[in-house]
Amino acid sequence: MIKRLCVIGVGLIGGSLARSLRRVQYCGEIVGCSRHREHLERAREMGVIDRFETDPAAAVKGCDVVVLAVPMGAMREVLKRIKPKLAADAIVTDVGSAKRDVLDAVAEVFGEVPPWFVPGHPVAGTERSGVDASFPSLYDDRPVVLTPVAVTAPAAVRVVSDMWENAGARVSVMDLQRHDEVLAATSHLPHVLAYTLVDTLARMDQSEAIFDFAAGGFRDFTRIAASDPAMWRDICVANSDAIVQVLEVFQGHLEEIRQAIAEGDEQRLETVFTRAKGARDRRFPPGRQS
């Protein structure tokens, strides 16, 4: 149980967390915070939060758990604002997609990484954003990764872990660097590719006519390119090392495929495509809703 939860950033991620915890009455009170008063009013109207503050310093007052659900680029500023007003026993966690960058910001603002800060990342979401896109089952059976470091208090990890389990998620603990590399491969790189593909088509002559012949496969492939551009700009900057690393490996493989296509190397094409289909089918077995 959390007596008073503060959710800073009441969008898809923060709003869905609040709603999922309400389902099981896990919080005495939920305080929302955002720069946008109208978003907060909407969130209160929808019953996502009990009350709100537009000032993070005011919002965290008396809260036992604080969740930072703001875009990566806003993390430093919010940490600075809440620092003087955090309760002595408050536990702070975040939902950022790149953990090294968040931890650097925390260390910068607090002088060192405090034991009560638990880096976290719910691996869930949709291409939509904002509190209107939030829903209580977003985290049901979805992975949430916590990446505590040496100084992180085990008791703080337990509090954050309990919160996410009550939100419906499967919690696991992972090395921070490993998290950033894995997510660069499974999430950040696909977003970069989808954005770059759609942009390539958009920059072609008569691009509107080209898009007319984009069918269902294209729609699914590019769904993530409908995601919030500012959020993904922030993630690319925050996790740039790991993204560039896996992107360069991908570029090497893509160049091999280009050569195989140019040379009509059927054997190589079939090998790669078959290996890829096999890996994808193992992860998302055909027949089930895929």
Add this chain to the structure above:
Amino acid sequence: MIKRLCVIGVGLIGGSLARSLRRVQYCGEIVGCSRHREHLERAREMGVIDRFETDPAAAVKGCDVVVLAVPMGAMREVLKRIKPKLAADAIVTDVGSAKRDVLDAVAEVFGEVPPWFVPGHPVAGTERSGVDASFPSLYDDRPVVLTPVAVTAPAAVRVVSDMWENAGARVSVMDLQRHDEVLAATSHLPHVLAYTLVDTLARMDQSEAIFDFAAGGFRDFTRIAASDPAMWRDICVANSDAIVQVLEVFQGHLEEIRQAIAEGDEQRLETVFTRAKGARDRRFPPGRQS
């Protein structure tokens, strides 16, 4: 109306065409043909076809319309087999994803492109294949592109166009070269990227653990990588010029993005991501089922 339709290749595409035409009783008889007797038996059992032949030469006998729905790589061989047995007034069309290659095969087998051959391409499909994956509404409101050339008989184009309209599709006529370029961009390149991405992850250390953290965005992005590898090998070879051309443009844009990420160029990232989201939202408006 078609008196006797021959569908060579009774899989997702050919099977769905037969089923969509049955809905409106557009054919007196539908004859199926495939190398695999068990697929044909299954198709007859399901009521997709009336009867079958495993020999294309026998299958086309007395048919007024013949649809070649075999993989691109099998096209030449099938054309050779049916050549001596086609009825004098038969009209032949195909469903291949790359039209120049099909037309080259036709010209090679028949000495020249005959007026009764109508190159066609239904821009529809799923990642599944085989007659069990076929369904009657696959073509409803989906684009079918016909790419007749100078010698193609307008009357033959009308017959094929009527057939597809009765299957539920929206038929348009496009320049053959333009078709191959547009489909390279909207369909073939996305498949190449999806296969290459999944393969890149599959070749990493501890790849199974990496895939555990692949969420909904990854699932949608890579759905097309579950497509039949042999079919896509054939398409890559058949449309290699157009695919390599658009792939090289994409590679240039991807390298620009890599540099922007490496340099933390937020402005450039936001510009590209915003332009991409705008183009994608125009094609598939958010809020509707996307």
